[in-house]
Amino acid sequence: MIRRLRRASIFAAVAALAVLAPALGTAAAVPFFAVAGLAFFGVRDGEWFETLALPGDREAERLYGLVSFAVAAGGLALFASLPRAPLPYEAFAAATLAVGAGRFGRTLVSRRTTDEFPLVAGYVAAGTVAALAGQIAVRLQTGAAVDAATVPLLVFLAAAAALTAALVRSLVFARDAHITTILVAFVVWGFLTLDPTVSAPLIAVGLAVTGALGYVSFAIGTASVAGMLTGVVAALLAVVLGGVGWFLTLMSFYAVGGLASKYRFDEKADRGVAQENEGARGTGNVLANSAVALAAVVGYAAAPHAAIPAAPFGAAFAGATATAMADTLSSEIGGLYDGPRLVTTLRRVEPGTDGAITWQGELAGLTGALLVGALAAGGGPVLDPVVSGGVAAGAVVLAAGFAGMTVDSILGALIEGERVGNQAVNFLATLAGSVVAVALLTVV
Template sequence: MTTRVRRAAAYAAVSTLALAAPVLGWATAAAFGALAVGALAVTDGPLFEWFARPADRQEGRLHGLAAFSFAATGIALLSAFAGLPTHVLVASVVVVGYGNLAQQIAWEFDAEAILRTGAFVGGGLLAGVAGQVVALVADGTPVSPALPKIVFLAASGALLAGLLRSVLFARDDPLVMLSVAFLLWLFADLTVVVTVEAVAVAIAVTALFGYISWRLDTASIPGMMTGALLAMLTIVLGGYGWFAVLISFFGIGSLSTKFRYEEKAERGVAEDNEGARGSGNVLGNAAVALVAVLAYAARGRLPIPGEIFLFAFAGSIATAMSDTLSSEIGGVFDKPRLITTLERVEPGTDGGVTWQGEVAGIAGAAVVAGIAALLFDPVGTTGAIVIVLAGAGGMTADSLLGATLEGDRLGNQSVNFLATLTGALVGAGLAVVALP
């Protein structure tokens, strides 16, 4: 057993302490807290050798173990005094502990980065399911009716943890653990019906979707993980129709990035990393859509009809599609004009547009609108027109922001977010006005 695997196994063993939460209650926080304080007192010996990370060896203290245990302490306190469910506490801690162990074991076999990330997610998923089952049994809660939601929470937590670990360091485990805890707390509180079929399909589809996007170099590993998490949440919390709208953007948008890529690279208007999109790019285009899905899942608690969130979702995706196609297609044509003054500018200038790009953008919004009209009864012809207008409006907002604020005040991802937010608001607003 190598040092890395042995260390990961030791941390996994510590995370197993969370299984005692149903019995110990608030004392679980005290146990993790005592472990954290005790870790700071260890400076050498067998325990130090088991748990020490490279940075700990330089500093002579088990700061990594202390931080890991303090994060678990905080989550245990939320469980004891703030209403965080016990099974969420257990899942949040063991997903990180055993996900790390599975990843380190995969590393021993010289697995590719994608396989190491997959091992983390797989190990975290299995540990999250097992931990929640143990917690519910200890609480006397029937497991069978809750099993679909248990698997959904474990899969969501494992995907988020895998995503964060792909962009952070091992010493950031406390941040990963706390992020997973808050996400799962939110999902556990949603009164959404989760079925075995939906969860099984979501896991299979997201695994396939993530692998294909990585293999085709349309997304980096963080970008792939972000897209996989968004896909799973969209399928489970929205439905297959919502996922079809989302995947239309990822599929067509990714292909458009590869369209005449070498030519765009020579002109200086191509995406970096050979078109592979990172997590920031994915979130910039899809964060608003994710919020719309979450709002739709919580519609029973909000004084807004669920259909409004559907149009906000479709409007944001139509904007993302329009903006991507207008940039990727329009980027191969000469003589762009600045949208604010109509003066000719160099290709790649923020806020520069071509008529070919505008046509491509509107066509992209029409594709999203057509899919939505086909799959959702509330949309229809009028709703499809609303979605096209939302996409065109968001695309225009993106160009205006690019011409006025991008660069000195806003980055590209912020502009994408604001543009998709505009598309969502236009879609929802027009739906309220134009639809019965």
């Protein structure tokens, strides 16, 4: 354990070199390449090698884990220091420190527990604090503002960096810190380009609520660790880039859909229609149902910069979310009833058959789409609606959800199988729901 903590400390120290980038300028990559060269050529055995070696390094007799991390950081530093470089120093520092310090935070927590949620929480907390400190250090060197107006944005970028790093780490090998660092740098760069307006109360409440809901989803078994992280990232983007109404609309699907998957789970398992992995949804499932909605959130935030209308993105978001909700409830509730019929022929089939529907499932799906429509179009004194138009807009979202649910059933009956999986069908269905919502709201 002491060796692991020392190793994590070295990774964090290497990551901390990122704060020197503005001062070093075009030489910002030199310290990282020096570390990589020293680790590759100078440390082949002995106590330092045993301390710094990751799984697989001992067989290769090279510190490939540390070397690849330092090279990746050096490449990003070089990219950020070039004349008119598009990669901001803030993105470079946030990404590198989120990964390096996140590893240290996870290792520190592992001294007390092996439970996955505290380990992930340690990674995210340490990564967020370090990424925030790194951004502030960079901005102080470059003369950029660090005040009450900019700090909430920096907190959002730091949290997004740490959460993205934790998510990528959960999907790839733990030793692939170089891949994680590069991906996170480009994610933070993208958010900086969007330049969202972030207030202190919004980011404080957003982080608290999304973190709490993420813990609950993991604790009650409606999401795996990777699925939980994906949901937290998605919810944070919805509240920061969209607003409270967007957040509530998306969270209604996560909450109701997750509970529906656990509802009478044993009975559904006996019937062969239960969600796999004990009902805990992973990253693939979450993204299959949310990718279109998240793309719409990003498009909404980018619309002012591109001088294009933002309203269609709200319609796409609501239509995709209504489809995801309707499809999930129709499957989870409808699977409990006998006498399902194939949507394309209406002949009776066995429960669990792709494309099978029941009237109970259809009613449950419509109810879910109605809830999303009410949240998306309802608005209120403290939040703007996702789609404008009141009751008529809500009805359009309901219709889009029903249309998307029906497309999912048809695709399930026609193409779902060995080559086309359920997640691909879910994605296509939410895309169809978003298209229907945009088309209908255009003419309403």
